[in-house]
Amino acid sequence: MDLFPQFLANGLVMGVFYALSALGLTLIFGLMRVVNFAHGEFYMLGGVSGWFVTNHLGLDFFSGLIVVAASMAAVGWLVDRFLIERVRGQGEEPGILLTIGLSIFLVNGTLLLVGPAPMKVAGAVAEGPLFFGPVAVTKLRLLAVAVGIALIVGAHLLIRRTRLGAAMRATFQDPMAASLAGIRTGHVYAATFALGCTLAALSGMLLASIYSAQASVGGLISLKSFVVVILGGMGSFAGAIAGGLLLGVAEAMWGGYVSMGMVDVIGFVLVILILLFRPQGLFSIRTERA
Amino acid sequence: MRNVVLGGLLLTGIAASVPAQAQDTVRIGLVQPLTGSVAYNGKSVVEGARLAVEEMNAAGGVLGKKIELIVEDGQCTPANSVNAVEKLVQKDKVVTLVGAFCSSATAAIMPVAQKYKLPLITGVSSKASLTEQGNPYFFRAAETDALMAEAFAKILANDLKLTKVAYIGVNDDWGRGGVEEFSRDLTALGVKTVLTEYFDHGATDFFTLLTKLRAARPDGVFVAAETQDGSILVKQIREMGLDTKVFGVGSWATADFINLTGEAAEGIHAAVPYASSMDTPRNQTFVQKYEAKYGIKPGKYGAAGYNALNIAGQAIARAGGTDAEAIRAALAKTSYEAPNGVYKFTDKGQAYGFDAVLVRIEKGAPKVIASTPVDAPH
Incomplete structure (x- = not known):
């Protein structure tokens, strides 16, 4: 029982990380109805470009974070204008194929440019342990949790409280009515996709400073993010947080009290249970599409 | 590519x-x-x-x-x-x-x-x-894990004064093989096993595993992992504030491992068939x-x-x-x-006759501390 506080702390930290990395997906998946299989690759690009700006351009961590955010927003905007735009309104399958293709392209492009070696992103603070009673964490993890929470709150406010956010919600409720009301829906789609990409990339860079960045991490991130989004309910920020924390704590407890080797199974067991008993997810109110 | x-x-x-x-x-x-x-x-x-x-x-x-x-x-x-x-x-x-x-x-x-x-x-x-x-x-x-374990178990147990060891390996044939062989040879030398755990390829967070490790209080940790998984694991062992001795098999005596792991790599031991510092x-x-x-x-x-x-x-x-x-x-x-x-x-196609070394990472470079030829299995 004395291990419980540490397991819980590990689970909560991982939970925030999962929520953070799933945020971009829940936005794009939930609002735009694009099943973005390239999500993990945007996360990976965030880590790799984070390594590039801190290691090669010599920026400190936070300036690097801003540069990465800006450039990934641009990438997201372009991807939407030139690729997603072409399959919009044609149902989900073309989007799935497109993003799968995009993910293959991004992984191999990255392998070609920087190779498969794991890369280290210099963190913002030192890596030593901090002790709260029996619980050990690191400053870097606490910082990442703090930045993660700030990003989640920021994205929430952006969508709920700003004109752009209102335009987004209007566009995804009824694109026709929105464009009749004078909203430039093309820009709103692109802005939403750019925001999703930026969130994915920021979490990628943040977590790369704790673990490492590598060209082929994307697949696992995509899978876990889909688990979080399905648990929490599509398009719901509260759901992403709840789903992330649930997954993180469940994995920590299973790994702690049962076995580490099977830990990746937990997420999928949870998904099966959720789909059986509450298919709309924990937090989604809508059960059908608008 | x-x-x-x-x-x-x-x-x-x-x-x-x-x-x-x-x-x-x-x-x-x-x-x-x-x-x-x-x-x-x-x-x-x-x-x-x-x-x-x-x-x-x-x-x-x-x-x-x-x-x-x-x-x-x-x-x-x-x-x-x-x-x-x-x-x-x-x-x-x-x-x-x-x-x-x-x-x-x-x-x-x-x-x-x-x-x-x-x-x-x-x-x-x-x-x-x-x-x-x-x-x-x-x-x-x-080399095989069995040959490496045979060659180095005794040196490790004596040099690191091991009494209680935890074993962590990547969850595949190689990781499980390494853990089995080393635990068998070390157990034969009177070293107790306090924990055996496996993790999946590409795992990034080991805090849960390390929490169990901390509770088991080993004085040595054996790790079978490759560069990426291994470097993150060793880093997190230090981040958890654990100062147990770390030794293992995998590509540890390489410049990249040391670069990725940073200071946490200091003092760890690796049993490898090759190190660039071989003379x-x-x-x-x-x-x-x-x-x-x-x-x-x-x-x-x-x-x-x-x-x-x-x-x-x-x-x-x-x-x-x-x-x-x-x-x-x-x-x-x-x-x-x-x-x-x-x-x-050998008749079964197993190589022998080459040298294997035990290295310790000191000041960011692998230092050979023991070298022994790998014998044909008997």
Whole structure:
């Protein structure tokens, strides 16, 4: 029982990380109805470009974070204008194929440019342990949790409280009515996709400073993010947080009290249970599409 | 990667226009993980292999022809490695196979090599049982976990004054094999096992595992992991504030591991068949050439690729033709002078005679603290 506080702390930290990395997906998946299989690759690009700006351009961590955010927003905007735009309104399958293709392209492009070696992103603070009673964490993890929470709150406010956010919600409720009301829906789609990409990339860079960045991490991130989004309910920020924390704590407890080797199974067991008993997810109110 | 893609395109063109028999090169197929969590180590093998091929071609090639190395991505998974071998055999008509890094993947391609009656050499896969399957086409130019454990268990137990050890391995045949062999030999020396855990390839967060480790209070941790997983694990051991001694198997004595792990790497021990600081003239030349070509000192896997290709090339030269049976017979009579000693094969295809070393990482460099020749298994 004395291990419980540490397991819980590990689970909560991982939970925030999962929520953070799933945020971009829940936005794009939930609002735009694009099943973005390239999500993990945007996360990976965030880590790799984070390594590039801190290691090669010599920026400190936070300036690097801003540069990465800006450039990934641009990438997201372009991807939407030139690729997603072409399959919009044609149902989900073309989007799935497109993003799968995009993910293959991004992984191999990255392998070609920087190779498969794991890369280290210099963190913002030192890596030593901090002790709260029996619980050990690191400053870097606490910082990442703090930045993660700030990003989640920021994205929430952006969508709920700003004109752009209102335009987004209007566009995804009824694109026709929105464009009749004078909203430039093309820009709103692109802005939403750019925001999703930026969130994915920021979490990628943040977590790369704790673990490492590598060209082929994307697949696992995509899978876990889909688990979080399905648990929490599509398009719901509260759901992403709840789903992330649930997954993180469940994995920590299973790994702690049962076995580490099977830990990746937990997420999928949870998904099966959720789909059986509450298919709309924990937090989604809508059960059908608008 | 680019070479692979270009090579693939070129080959498609060649295969369409020229009948396969009219090869003007001797083709050797290499299956390694080029994507996934051990991709980085797979790439090192490919680098070493290319260097060996380059050297042999510069010396005139074999059978009066150049050697052509065809690399395929097996992703360390059994299914993809089998696909890669099928492609190399069916389409590229290679005369010898080298691969496939992960023991589980190698175990899967062994029957395929036997089906096509092609010699298969691995420079890496170390699960002991591979050479016990009676596959006459399989040769292992690498140490096994059992041989490493036998060679170093005693030195480790005495030097590190181990009494209670925790074992952590990656969840595959190699990791499980390493943990089993070392725990058996250390237990025989009176060292208690307090924890055995496995994690999946590509895992990034080990805090839960390390919480259990902290509770078990071992005075040594044995780790079987490759560069990426291993460096993150060792870093997090220190982040948790644990100061247990860490020792293990995997590609630990490499510049990249040390660079990724940073200060946390100081003082850890690794049992490896090769370290760039080994003190033989042949090794010094090898390190020099490797560094000139790739800008980095070779590690365990660079040397493994280099050795496996040299063994293959020399066997083809001695066979005097590309007949698979002749190459197999020549391989069995191998006596290859590697940077790390002389490789010979037992009847079962297990290499012996080369040196293995125990290194300690000090001030960011692997320092050899014990060296012992690997004996034939008995």
